[in-house]
Amino acid sequence: MKKGFQYAPEEKLVERAYLVGVSLPDSPRRVEVDHLTELRQLAKTAGAEVVGSTIQGRTRIDGATFIGPGKAQLIRTECERLGVNLLIFDADLSPAQARNLEKILNINVIDRTELILDIFARHAKTQQAKIQVELAQLIYTLPRLRKLWDHLSRQQGGIGTRGPGETQLEVDRRRVRDRIGRLRKDLQTFSKRSEVVRESRNGCPVVALVGYTNTGKSTLMNAITDANTLAENQLFATLDTLTRKMKAKTVAPVLVVDTVGFIRRLPHHLVESFRATLSDIAKADLCLHVIDAAHPAFVDQIDAADHTLEGIKDSDAGKIYVFNKIDLLGEDKIQGLRLRYPDAVFISAAQGDGLEELKQRITKSVFGKTLTVEVKIRSVDGKGIARVKSLLRNPTTSSVENGVCVFKGVIDTEHMKRLESLRGVHIRYLL
Numbered sequence: 160m161k162k163g164f165q166y167a168p169e170e171k172l173v174e175r176a177y178l179v180g181v182s183l184p185d186s187p188r189r190v191e192v193d194h195l196t197e198l199r200q201l202a203k204t205a206g207a208e209v210v211g212s213t214i215q216g217r218t219r220i221d222g223a224t225f226i227g228p229g230k231a232q233l234i235r236t237e238c239e240r241l242g243v244n245l246l247i248f249d250a251d252l253s254p255a256q257a258r259n260l261e262k263i264l265n266i267n268v269i270d271r272t273e274l275i276l277d278i279f280a281r282h283a284k285t286q287q288a289k290i291q292v293e294l295a296q297l298i299y300t301l302p303r304l305r306k307l308w309d310h311l312s313r314q315q316g317g318i319g320t321r322g323p324g325e326t327q328l329e330v331d332r333r334r335v336r337d338r339i340g341r342l343r344k345d346l347q348t349f350s351k352r353s354e355v356v357r358e359s360r361n362g363c364p365v366v367a368l369v370g371y372t373n374t375g376k377s378t379l380m381n382a383i384t385d386a387n388t389l390a391e392n393q394l395f396a397t398l399d400t401l402t403r404k405m406k407a408k409t410v411a412p413v414l415v416v417d418t419v420g421f422i423r424r425l426p427h428h429l430v431e432s433f434r435a436t437l438s439d440i441a442k443a444d445l446c447l448h449v450i451d452a453a454h455p456a457f458v459d460q461i462d463a464a465d466h467t468l469e470g471i472k473d474s475d476a477g478k479i480y481v482f483n484k485i486d487l488l489g490e491d492k493i494q495g496l497r498l499r500y501p502d503a504v505f506i507s508a509a510q511g512d513g514l515e516e517l518k519q520r521i522t523k524s525v526f527g528k529t530l531t532v533e534v535k536i537r538s539v540d541g542k543g544i545a546r547v548k549s550l551l552r553n554p555t556t557s558s559v560e561n562g563v564c565v566f567k568g569v570i571d572t573e574h575m576k577r578l579e580s581l582r583g584v585h586i587r588y589l590l
Contacts, residue, residue, distance in 0.1 A: 175207070175242055175244055175245065176247050178195055178249065181217055193455070211243070213237070235265070243266060251272050251424075254303045257270070272426045275426060297342070299428060300335065304335070363412045365416060365443045366405070366415050368418060369468060370449035371420060373420065377417055379481070380401065382514055385403060402439075405521065416443065418440055421463060422463065425463075425467055441471055447481050477525075481503065481506060484508075485507050519572070529571055533565060533587040534565070534567075534578070543581055546581055551568030553568060554567065
């Protein structure tokens, strides 16, 4: 029997990427090597296979090709040898530089910003996140539309020589601007909804988890709340804001907000687009700056995150450095970090180390140095009653019922452990 024609399934195209970095006089080669390592992680997150990389040392940036025409030709030869179909720059290219490089290399050329936008687009799940990413992409694309229509434009100048490509270019620009306007209106609607949600929290303190991407914020979120958010060893695994109540006995519920991670040279229009999401950071009562203590460049990551945070939140607002992943460090390194950052908290979110200390610091920061409590203890426990009275400031006895004595008073947060450790004591936090 004659077999019918069978279509072979289309193979998924895997982009073979080549990375390019530039070392300038104010940027040592060692630093650029670290930057390319991060760029390699970004490319992997975007689904590309990195097959090679190079660092070009220059005294200044070439205005036409960023790296110079000679280096561009060398890269073209290497890309042809490796079968590369994507070139990624660890810098922001101008539209003209990108066009010139694509003409020389004859492959797709993208810069760091375009790569980050692609990752955000892949990880956006909610409608708000998708709108924010699309807005950032359109703002980035608008000045780069010309190269998409070069093949339709006439080369000669003069009156009457306007080509269809240029006409179509203007049409597309107008459509993009109209779309940007609509997206911004949609984000304003989301901002109003978020404001209503924040007002409905009844004054509950809000703690925001901030920091460099992939430092373990989502893992920490899962550890101190009942959240079950995605926690992967991947850059920008979480884009959407998630709010949950902290698992701890406090005066009032403490809400913890997990936010999008920061990164070195985070595109400014991406920050602007995510303003509705990042407003949760701006309105937070306390920021926990989560740091990957095991990362070799954690100091640079701290500076990058703090720089981004300064554009979002008042620098005088409460902030605690939280060094995560200490289970990957030796005791000597941990002690060195403690000496260098005496006010920080050191934890392992994955192993659960240091979480109780972190909760106590959060409670102390958002509620102040004292708490108002109601304490119930058996009236026959004279030693326990004496201990309760010594811990409370100006305690008052409200009632004695069924052999239970009830005290009300103010206690220093640093003495709460002592009060909680007393046998037969029941504590209630008062607003």
